[in-house]
Amino acid sequence: MDKMQFLSKLDRNLKKLPFEERQNALRYYMEYFDDAGIENEQSILDELGNPQDVAAQIMANSALKGLENSSKTVRGSASTVWIVIISIFAAPTALPLALALVVIVLAVFIVLFALVVCGFAMLLGCIGMIIAGLVVVTQSVTTTLAFVGAGTVLGGIGILWTLLMIGLTKKTFSGMAKTYRNQIAKRALKNDRIQRGNMQ
Amino acid sequence: MVFQVGAAMLDACVLTVLGKEDTYGYVLTQRVKDVLEVSESTLYPVLRRLQKDSCLSTYDQPFQGRNRRYYAITSEGRAKLEEYLVEWQRYKNRVDDMLLGGNI
Numbered sequence: 001m002d003k004m005q006f007l008s009k010l011d012r013n014l015k016k017l018p019f020e021e022r023q024n025a026l027r028y029y030m031e032y033f034d035d036a037g038i039e040n041e042q043s044i045l046d047e048l049g050n051p052q053d054v055a056a057q058i059m060a061n062s063a064l065k066g067l068e069n070s071s072k073t074v075r076g077s078a079s080t081v082w083i084v085i086i087s088i089f090a091a092p093t094a095l096p097l098a099l100a101l102v103v104i105v106l107a108v109f110i111v112l113f114a115l116v117v118c119g120f121a122m123l124l125g126c127i128g129m130i131i132a133g134l135v136v137v138t139q140s141v142t143t144t145l146a147f148v149g150a151g152t153v154l155g156g157i158g159i160l161w162t163l164l165m166i167g168l169t170k171k172t173f174s175g176m177a178k179t180y181r182n183q184i185a186k187r188a189l190k191n192d193r194i195q196r197g198n199m200q
Numbered sequence: 201m202v203f204q205v206g207a208a209m210l211d212a213c214v215l216t217v218l219g220k221e222d223t224y225g226y227v228l229t230q231r232v233k234d235v236l237e238v239s240e241s242t243l244y245p246v247l248r249r250l251q252k253d254s255c256l257s258t259y260d261q262p263f264q265g266r267n268r269r270y271y272a273i274t275s276e277g278r279a280k281l282e283e284y285l286v287e288w289q290r291y292k293n294r295v296d297d298m299l300l301g302g303n304i
Contacts, residue, residue: 021248028225028244031269035226047240054241061245 003033003041006051013055025058081105081173084180105176112172115165122158126151205236210246211255212284218256218273219281228271247271255280 001009007030014022036044048054085102133147210232217223217231229243250256255277260267273281 032225044240057241057245061249
């Protein structure tokens with residue numbers, strides 16, 4: 001591995017960091033290689049080792065580590081949504097607001113669930129129509145063709161619909177999580193500082 | 201080295217080096233490496249952390265057609281360094297007492 005390979009791998013492994021942090025880290029290592037000079041390049045590469053480990057070291061010190069990592073998966077976003085709900089209840093001063101927010105979140109959940117179920121219903125309908133068509137094949141071939149055709153169309157729409165809705169669900173979840181994260185970003189920064197204070 | 205180097209020790213060493221003069225990543229790392237067994241990748245997170253805590257600031261200076269990023273200690277950094285020096289003296293005395301003085 002040479003310098004450029006190291007830097008591009010490092011860059012790829014820092015994807016989860018905010019743009020500015022990533023630029024900063026990359027710039028530091030680029031300069032580091034330049035200042036060390038070509039003759040030291042190999043020994044530095046040997047000592048730095050795996051770019052993934054170097055990236056992990058950088059990210060472990062990033063202020064929003066837990067939140068940055070959890071935002072990428074639906075599960076992570078879902079648990080962030082739960083944290084929103086729970087932490088809203090923990091604040092006794094804003095109970096009416098809390099209730100309204102919970103109801104909104106719940107409503108969004110229900111709508112998304114209904115939309116996904118809708119997709120599954122279409123898939124079921126597709127299977128039903130094809131079976132119905134095949135059952136009457138001895139009486140009327142044209143009816144069979146019509147039913148199977150309609151069933152297939154329904155199935156196609158159903159598959160597209162379901163995929164679209166699953167995508168929408170993911171987007172909604174991560175959108176909610178992101179909004180929440182932005183709000184607590186400052187608090188997380190503060191906690192990080194306190195934690196570090198305790199470490200020392 | 202058999203004794204572990206912690207975050208506070210790294211912070212203190214970096215602040216000490218920068219307390220003498222502004223310098224850039226590579227030289228800083230070499231200075232600290234002269235004393236502690238740290239890897240080339242140890243200091244970036246330390247510098248970033250100190251910068252976020254406003255213990256140090258950075259500025260760019262052109263060098264051979266590119267920019268070199270220099271690190272400089274701030275007044276907060278100097279205050280922090282003072283704290284570290286006091287704390288280190290206390291800690292060092294206690295450990296000396298224990299290990300060399302036989303005061304158990």
